[in-house]
Amino acid sequence: MKINLKINNQDKIVEIKPHEMLLEVLRKTGCLSVKHGCDTGSCGACTVLLDGKPVLSCSYLAAKADGHSITTVEGIQDKVDQIGKYLVDEGSVQCGFCVPGLVLTVIGMEKELSNPSEQEVNHYLSGNLCRCTGYVSHIRAIMKYLEDKK
Amino acid sequence: MxxxxxxxxxxxxxxxxxxxxxxxxxxxxxxxxxxxxxxxxxxxxxxxxxxxxxxxxxxxxxxxxxxxxxxxxxxxxxxxxxxxxxxxxxxxxxxxxxxxxxxxxxxxxxxxxxxxxxxxxxxxxxxxxEPVLDFEKAENNKSIIHPEKEPYTMFPMGFDPKKNIACIYDMHVGDVDEVLKNSEVIIDKIYYTQAQAHVAIEPxxxxxxxxxxxxxxxxxxxxxxxxxxxxxxxxxxxxxxxxxxxxxxxxxxxxxxxxxxxxxxxxxxxxxxxxxxxxxYSRKEVFESSFSRHAMRLNIKIGAEKNGKLKAIDLRILSDTGAYGEHALTVFMIAGSKTLPLYNKVDAVRFGGTVVYTNHTPAGAYRGYGAIQGNFALESAMDELADKLNIDPIELRKMNMIKEGETSEIFKIMGEGGEGTAQIIESCKLDYCLNRGSEMFKWNNKYHKKQINNDKVRGVGMAIAMQGSGIPNMDMGAALLKLNDDGFFNLLIGATDIGTGSDTILAQIAAETLNVPVDDIIVYASDSDLTPFDCGAYASSTTFVSGNGVKKAAEKMKNLLISEGAKHLQIDIEDTIFDGKLIKSKDGKKSISLKEISKGWLYYYGQGQKQIIAADSYVGKKSPPPYMAGFVEVEVDTKTGHFNIIDYTAVVDCGTTINPKLALGQMEGGLLQGIGMAVYEDVKYNKFGQMLTNNLMNYKIPTREDVPNINVEFADSYEPSGPYGAKSVGEIGIDTPPAAISNAIFNAVGVRITDLPITPEKVLMAIKKKEGK
Structure with a gap:
């Protein structure tokens, strides 16, 4: 079946199978920043923005995304530059596998929460797992980013 | 620098x-x-x-x-x-x-x-x-897991597959039984550590x-x-x-x-x-069909005088290697060789036991590599001794621990599967780690349980740890530097960056040696056709082993530049220096820039046309241990057994931190993975040997909401054999949480959990048992 997706601001008609998940479809269209991590919607590495809100593309049927707008880090490189700088400065990009998904969730959070506390940030981002950093550098980076943005 | x-x-x-x-x-x-x-x-x-x-x-x-x-x-x-x-x-x-x-x-x-x-x-x-699912019943079980005739070992390790034995190891220094018999106090305990899954996010x-x-x-x-x-x-x-x-x-x-x-x-x-x-691999395959940490039973006896002076340590371990024997012997040996030297003043020490096959997912290499298991037993038992003698746990460590300039016979006896390498410890700031950690943590104010309200009690615990820096006389790291026609370099290394940042720190080491900007070092790594030999990313080796290899290659490159520069400038090599920008005579009267000599003299139609490449390699002659002290505060709900980790403070001696932020990341990540092992993570099977924890919903790794207040500092330390004074930092961070947290629970509520992970259920059951309910 064919669906219409706006991927990173480009309208695309994509051929999918009815049971295919958005993750696989996006990777096939070249959005390789979207990562396959866990199969159960537990790790957050496959996070994308659907109409600006973070969703887990590994457990989101591609068919359900028909007519919607998808953003991955490929489509917002300048914005990722801004957040990424803080993450890299704090040493919080270790293996980097989880980072594109994390950055997108941060962008989703910025729209939903104004002036969040450290605790609120950790709660919002808790679905994005990282095994390398212990998260400590993440929170340092993200709080600094949010502070400097004000 | x-x-x-x-x-x-x-x-x-x-x-x-x-x-x-x-x-x-x-x-x-x-x-x-x-x-x-x-x-x-x-x-x-x-x-x-x-x-x-x-x-x-x-x-x-x-x-x-x-x-x-x-x-x-x-x-x-x-x-x-x-x-x-x-x-x-x-x-x-x-x-x-x-x-x-x-x-x-x-x-x-x-x-x-x-x-x-x-x-x-x-x-x-x-x-x-009939599968073998209880590792304590594996030896001589009627089910023989490897009945085939082909398996063998490349050197003697007690391999006896007909008895489900992957390997056996024993060593001793002095007469342990005699010393224990004459000790005024004896701690005699059994601890269990569980299988832990790695859970790298990339399958x-x-x-x-x-x-x-x-x-x-x-x-x-x-x-x-x-x-x-x-x-x-x-x-x-x-x-x-x-x-x-x-x-x-x-x-x-x-x-x-x-x-x-x-x-x-x-x-x-x-x-x-x-x-x-x-x-x-699917995540299920990653859990079920790859590898996990070796589960172990650790029987430990410590003999001491009433004043706290240790006399003997006896550590016997049974380890579960699962269906295949990857790292069976070496993980087992590290459980002794990277823990027991912490207390090097004992009169006698013994270590040994058996690694058995079971029908579990195979065990393999895992950060900490035996040291975390051994540390849980040793540092829990030390805490029990401190309690029994009514000595502050920090003082007990200070009285007995290894110090700079000292050695342990274990270094020579126990290596990676065979004999080890004798070494004098040239850098050990454990005393500083303890003092500074205690000060940061406010140990003296906290080391007695603190009642928060009717149900909640706080307690503190601590542990010290050591690891190694590569495998001496075995593992090699090599590097090749190539000068390009605009005065920048390619650094080709076999070293394997798996997210640790080793490409970055190795570029820093090359840049430091050549005194050039890091941007002028272009790293290409881990391609078996193009990059020189390197053992890879294991055994905390990269900074120390590969780092020394890079430093040697960069020194050679520097000498080549000086020699080519001397030719161009028509001066003696002895009179020529390279300062990172200019190759010049010592008096500075004659000089040519690195850019110029690269462009004109060496590569483009100059009289000295020549490709400049320098390569070298390094094999460690010792494995200088990094050390650390970890301190943790927990708050326990005595009604439910639930506990929160409030604060984890760590002070680490890893020698010079080549890149302090990246070293900090290794420590913070290691600590949380250790906390995961201590309190959340457990690879579980049902009675058919099917793994129950084969996805991220059932196998719990810490999320960012589980992170306590983590404070890490580095001791000012310099390891003479390391590149610019560096030791390793990749593994040491994971070692202390199991023992330190168990010790803190004991400090809070007087019960000791001896089998990992420490769950609220186990804490509550122990409290009930203690209360006689």
């Missing part, structure tokens, strides 16, 4: 944040056929019959392999150096399956769906055996293709590309000059990717079909 001990951004950090294609699955040919594995549903069985005819004929299927179709060469997947200290007990496929998830057949098809459909058409008839991933030279190319998420090439050649019976292994970015390793995984299956499929193939 201009470029080291400096927190420059990780050189691949921004590219990774921006999601550039960098990992194995991103670099796979889009036409690659998909490799899937039919896996055993039984913990222990023999394949009586296997019929693949229907699967082979299924449209879209490229090929199917069973044990009848693959070379029967016995090998180990451990990913270690050679000769390997692990039993050779694995075939690519075998008629026996030894755990739920073991490989039965390899199937390759155009799509994942086709492969999965066709897999269902493979008929397998199993003869099912095991490999891809293979044949290049125009008709050589097999493998791109794979590995910690050990060079060893992998050798092992693939061994398993397939193929010359390794036909194999190239490339490691792209790796999405976390933690030891899990030291072993080999899908590489062999891709290799077989691509060699047979000539087509590119890929094998990406």
């Amino acid at each position: 201009k470029q080291v001990n400096k927190s420059i951004p990780k050189i691949d950090g921004m590219g990774l944040a921006k999601g550039k294609p960098a990992f194995t699955d991103d670099l796979t040919d889009s036409n690659a056929i998909i490799v899937k594995i039919l896996r055993s549903p039984h913990a222990f069985a023999r394949i009586k019959n296997i019929n693949v005819q229907k699967a082979v004929k299924y449209p879209g299927v490229e090929c199917v392999f069973t044990y009848k179709d693959v070379p029967r060469n016995v090998f180990t997947r451990a990913g270690q150096g050679f000769p390997e200290p692990s039993p050779k007990d694995k075939f690519i496929l075998d008629e026996y399956v030894r755990y739920v998830g073991d490989e039965v057949a390899i199937i390759a098809a155009a799509t994942e769906e086709t492969a999965e459909q066709a897999m269902k058409l493979i008929d397998v008839e199993y003869e099912v055996f 095991h991933s490999s891809t293979a293709y044949i290049d125009p030279y008709e050589r097999l190319n493998i791109i794979t998420s590995t910690q050990t590309p060079v060893h992998l090439r050798r092992i693939i050649g061994e398993a397939l019976g193929m010359p390794i000059n036909k194999i190239r292994v490339v490691k792209p970015r790796v999405g976390g390793g933690f030891g899990g990717k030291q072993q080999i995984h899908g590489e062999l299956f891709c290799a077989l499929v691509t060699l047979k079909t000539g087509r590119p193939s890929k094998c990406i």
Whole structure:
């Protein structure tokens, strides 16, 4: 079946199978920043923005995304530059596998929460797992980013 | 020092944040056929019959392999150096399956769906055996897990598969029994540590293709590309000059990717079909069909005088290596060799025990590598001793621990599978770590339980730890520097960055030695055709071993530049210096810039036209341990047993931090992984040997909401044998949480949890038992 997706601001008609998940479809269209991590919607590495809100593309049927707008880090490189700088400065990009998904969730959070506390940030981002950093550098980076943005 | 001990951004950090294609699955040919594995549903069985005819004929299927179709060469997947200290007990496929998830057949098809459909058409008839699922009953069990005749070991290690014994090890210094008998106080306890899963967020991933030279190319998420090439050649019976292994970015390793995984299956499929193939493990396969930490039972006896002076330590361990013996012996030995030297003033010390096969998922290398298990027993027992003698736990450590300028006989006796290497400890700031940590943590104010309210009590605990820096006289790291025509360098290294930042810190070391900006060092790493030898990312080796290799290569490069500069300037080499920008006479009267000499003299039509390359390598003559002290505060709800970790303070001696921010990241990440092992993570099986924790919903790794207040500081320390004073920092962070947290629970509520993980349920049960309810 064919669906219409706006991927990173480009309208695309994509051929999918009815049971295919958005993750696989996006990777096939070249959005390789979207990562396959866990199969159960537990790790957050496959996070994308659907109409600006973070969703887990590994457990989101591609068919359900028909007519919607998808953003991955490929489509917002300048914005990722801004957040990424803080993450890299704090040493919080270790293996980097989880980072594109994390950055997108941060962008989703910025729209939903104004002036969040450290605790609120950790709660919002808790679905994005990282095994390398212990998260400590993440929170340092993200709080600094949010502070400097004000 | 201009470029080291400096927190420059990780050189691949921004590219990774921006999601550039960098990992194995991103670099796979889009036409690659998909490799899937039919896996055993039984913990222990023999394949009586296997019929693949229907699967082979299924449209879209490229090929199917069973044990009848693959070379029967016995090998180990451990990913270690050679000769390997692990039993050779694995075939690519075998008629026996030894755990739920073991490989039965390899199937390759155009799509994942086709492969999965066709897999269902493979008929397998199993003869099912009684599995060995209790490692304390494995030895001499009537079920023999490796009845086949081929397995062997490359040197004696007590390998006795008929008794389900992978290896046996024993050592002693002095007469332990006699010293214990005469000790005024004895602690005699049993501790258990569980299997832990690595949970790198990137699953095991490999891809293979044949290049125009008709050589097999493998791109794979590995910690050990060079060893992998050798092992693939061994398993397939193929010359390794036909194999190239490339490691792209790796999405976390933690030891899990030291072993080999899908590489062999891709290799077989691509060699047979000539087509590119890929094998990406599902998360279930990562849990069930890769490796975990060795579960252990640790019996420890400590003898001491009433004043706290240790007299003897006796540590006996039983270790569960699962169905195959990867790292069976070495992890076991490290449980002693990287813990017992902490207390080097005892009159007698003994260490030994057995590693057994079971029908569990195989155990393998995992950050901490035995030291975390040994540390839980040793540092818990030390806390019990402190309590019994009513001595502050910090004072007890200070009284007995190793100090700078001292040694331990264990260094010489115990190595990586065999004899060790004697060494004098030239850098050890444990005393500082304890003092500073205690001050940061406010230990003296906290070290007595504090009632928060009717139900909640706070307590504190601590532990010290050591690790190593590479495997001396065995593992090598090499580097090659190439000068380019604008005065910048390529740094080619075999070292394997798995997210640790080793590419960055090795570039810093080269830049420091040459006194050039890090931007002028272009790193290319981990490609078996192009980069020089390196053992890979394990044993906390990269900073120390590969770092020394890089430093030596850069020193050679510097000398070459001086010698070429002297020729150009027509002055004596002895009168020539290189300051990073200029090659000049000592008086500064004659000079040429690095840029100029690179462009004009050496490469473009100058009289000195010549390619400038310098290469060198390093093999450690010692393995200087990093040290640390960890302090933790917990708050326990005495009604429910639930507890929160409030604060974790760590002070670390890893020598010079080449990049303090990246070293901090290693420590923070290691601490949380250790906390995970201490209180959350547990690989569990049912009575059939099926893993119950085979996904991220049932297997709990810490989330960012589980992170306590973590404070890490580094001691000012300089290791003379390290590159610019550095030791290792990759593993040490994981070692202390199990013991420190258990000690803190005891400090709070007076109960001691001796089997990991420490769960609220266990705490509550222990409180009830103590209260006599």
